[in-house]
Structure formats: structure tokens, C-alpha cells
Amino acid sequence: MCAYYSKIVGTGSYEPQVVVPNQDFTDYQFYKANGEKNVKEPAKIVSKLAEISGITERLYAQEHINTSDLAYLAAKNALESSGIDGESLDHIIVAHNFGDVNSKTHYTDMLPNVAAKVKQKLGIVNSDCVAYDILFGCPSWVQGVIQADYYLRSGDAKRVMVIGSDVMSRVLDPHDLDSMLFGDGAGAVILERFESEEPAGILCHKTVTDSVQGADFLRMGASYNEEVDEDRLFVKMNGRSVYKYAMEKVPATMDACLKKANVDIADLKQILIHQANEKMIRQLCKKLYSMHDRQMPETVFPLTVGKWGNSSAATVPMLLDHILKGKLEGHQIEAGDHIILSSVGGGMHANCIVYKHV
Numbered sequence: 001m002c003a004y005y006s007k008i009v010g011t012g013s014y015e016p017q018v019v020v021p022n023q024d025f026t027d028y029q030f031y032k033a034n035g036e037k038n039v040k041e042p043a044k045i046v047s048k049l050a051e052i053s054g055i056t057e058r059l060y061a062q063e064h065i066n067t068s069d070l071a072y073l074a075a076k077n078a079l080e081s082s083g084i085d086g087e088s089l090d091h092i093i094v095a096h097n098f099g100d101v102n103s104k105t106h107y108t109d110m111l112p113n114v115a116a117k118v119k120q121k122l123g124i125v126n127s128d129c130v131a132y133d134i135l136f137g138c139p140s141w142v143q144g145v146i147q148a149d150y151y152l153r154s155g156d157a158k159r160v161m162v163i164g165s166d167v168m169s170r171v172l173d174p175h176d177l178d179s180m181l182f183g184d185g186a187g188a189v190i191l192e193r194f195e196s197e198e199p200a201g202i203l204c205h206k207t208v209t210d211s212v213q214g215a216d217f218l219r220m221g222a223s224y225n226e227e228v229d230e231d232r233l234f235v236k237m238n239g240r241s242v243y244k245y246a247m248e249k250v251p252a253t254m255d256a257c258l259k260k261a262n263v264d265i266a267d268l269k270q271i272l273i274h275q276a277n278e279k280m281i282r283q284l285c286k287k288l289y290s291m292h293d294r295q296m297p298e299t300v301f302p303l304t305v306g307k308w309g310n311s312s313a314a315t316v317p318m319l320l321d322h323i324l325k326g327k328l329e330g331h332q333i334e335a336g337d338h339i340i341l342s343s344v345g346g347g348m349h350a351n352c353i354v355y356k357h358v
Helices: 022-027 044-052 067-082 114-122 140-154 177-181 239-261 278-291 314-323
Strands: 003-014 018-021 057-060 091-095 130-136 161-167 184-196 201-209 218-221 234-237 266-273 338-344 350-356
Touching: 003 067, 003 140, 003 314, 022 177, 044 177, 044 278, 057 184, 067 091, 067 161, 091 114, 091 140, 091 350, 114 130, 114 161, 130 140, 140 161, 140 184, 140 201, 140 234, 140 314, 140 338, 140 350, 161 218, 161 234, 161 314, 161 350, 177 234, 184 201, 184 314, 201 239, 239 266, 239 278, 239 338, 239 350, 266 278, 266 314, 314 338
Parallel strands: 091 130, 091 161, 266 338
Antiparallel strands: 003 184, 003 201, 018 057, 161 184, 201 350, 218 234, 338 350
16 A cells, blocks of 8 residues: 655755864853853863764855855755755755854844845746744754654655754854864755555654753853853853763653564664764663663764764754765665654754654
8 A cells, every 4th residue: 555755856055165173172162050260271172072972074154155145055056966946845944043043243143034134045936835833952954854744654745855954153152162172063964755565765753852851951151251242142052961861861762763664673774863972972872772672783873973073953954965965984874774853952852753764
């Protein structure tokens, strides 16, 4: 019996042009959360964080480039590389966290919404192409894909583009050592409705939100340096709490999805997980395999965080695009392969998609 599923028919990404190596942070003066100056040598702080995170450099957007520009460039790349006409899109969903943050004033601009700006830049005049944003922390893009799947399976849409784009570099406190973890970027996918007798494409998905205990794990707050303008807010993270939450929720969410999709973990080709830091990614995947009493293959979790940093909503679609286009050595996804798309972040939220590549 035939049923409707959602499949990926196009991908694109854009890597910002400014490369920021770890060396650039050795001149920073870091402070603790309580406002005390961190007396450790900046070079040693940078070295330790690099050891834990695996990050050696990150990408920043140029001053004249904003979140909507990155999103547009990734979308343009997806349309051009797939040969799809933008006028055929029923929805453009842009996942981000801060809108267009002006590089000089640091004010956030979300009027019109980022998706509307992208639609305008693409020159799509079709009124039935609905453009809107989704704010869901780092898991925003995965959640956007889940929303797209609902549209496609219901029959209300035939083709949807989901973009993840963030310029994190403009919301970082230079006196907070966590600022070294983040970067900028954008990735896009085009999903299409298709009919199949066998389950394929997006097989299932799951999302959890735990705000009562986790809403403050990632938040906006004042600089750790009390001499900095107190009216300006920066991303603040309780790294230990985020790590603990991720270890509890992400493997459980992935496990629930695999069981719901009736996919054996032995048949899992790749886990494309939010690129927060290398240590956490490795431990999350290792825990999933231990739940199934299996040895984790070292090739199952591709990594880009070392060169790109954590670009929030953009990490998973950028990773997916590079693998599907053969740009990430040692990793490929072929027809019939089962993969996981998963993320975790501010809210706190965790989500997962099990996908069989078509």
C-alpha cells in the first residue's frame, strides 16, 4: 500500500569568509560568571577549551553580511545545485535565533522576518509560497524539517525549503571563555512529497522540551566584565548543565526514534548531530550505542565543529550538504542508507529525525 513521505531533493550551504583561529583569543581577558577576573593565562584557557571542544578555528561573517544574507546564499546554492525553480516552493522556513544583528549597533532586526527577506532576495513572487521563521534554539533547523514533514505528508504542500542560519559572532561576550565555541554559517534543504510502497525519506521524528528546569541553561545576559555596557546582552551558557541535559535527553530521543522507525542501530550509517563540541558529540553517540550493547563505529559521527565552530541552527544542514556533495572526506550517504539528524539546545529542547535516503 502506498503512502506519502518527505524526501530531500536539494541541499545548499554557505561558509562565511572570515577564519578566526584559536590564536586570536590569546589576547583576550576572560572573567568568571561572578565578575572576577580569570587569573589563568589566556593561552592556557584557549588550549584547554580547544582540547575539550576540538575547535581549532571558527568562521565569522563579514561586517556587511547578516543572517538573512547567509540564509539567502545557502538557499540560492540549494536551488542552483538541484535545478529546482524557487517559484515551486510552497514554504520557506528559516531557523535562526537572533535575526539580523547589526554589526555596529548590535540591534536585532526581525521586521520583516528573515524568511521574508530571503524570499525577496531570491526574487520569488509566488504569493502561495509562505515564508516564516522558527525560533527554537540550536535545534531550530531540525524542528523546521519536522514542521515541513507535517505539511508534506498532509498534502498541504509539495515542496518546502528549510534553512538554518545564524550569526553568533555578534552576540558573544569577549570576556566569556564560552565565546570561543561559536561561529557563523548557513545551510538549506529542499524537501519534496513523494509516494512509496516502502517507508522511505523521513521515517519518524521526536522532540522534547524541558523548560521548567532548563530554560536558563542558555540565555541572554550581561557581560562577565562589569565595565562593559550593562544594557547590551550576550549569549550565556551553563555548560555543565547543558552537557548533562544533552547526555540524558539526546541518546534517549534518538533511541526512541530508531525503535519507532523499526530501524536496527546496526543499519545506521551516519549520525548528523548538532556540532556543539567534539567531546559531547562523541559521548552522546557512544551512549546511544551502549544502550543497544553495540560498539560504536568511529565513522558514524562526522565532525565539522573543529573548523566551523558551533553555528547553532546552521550546523546540521551545513554538515548534511557537505556530505551529500562529497565534500567531507570519509563520509558519504547513499540511497537506502539510514541516518539520524539530531540537535539539542536552548529551551531546553532536544529533537531527532530518522531518515532513509532516497
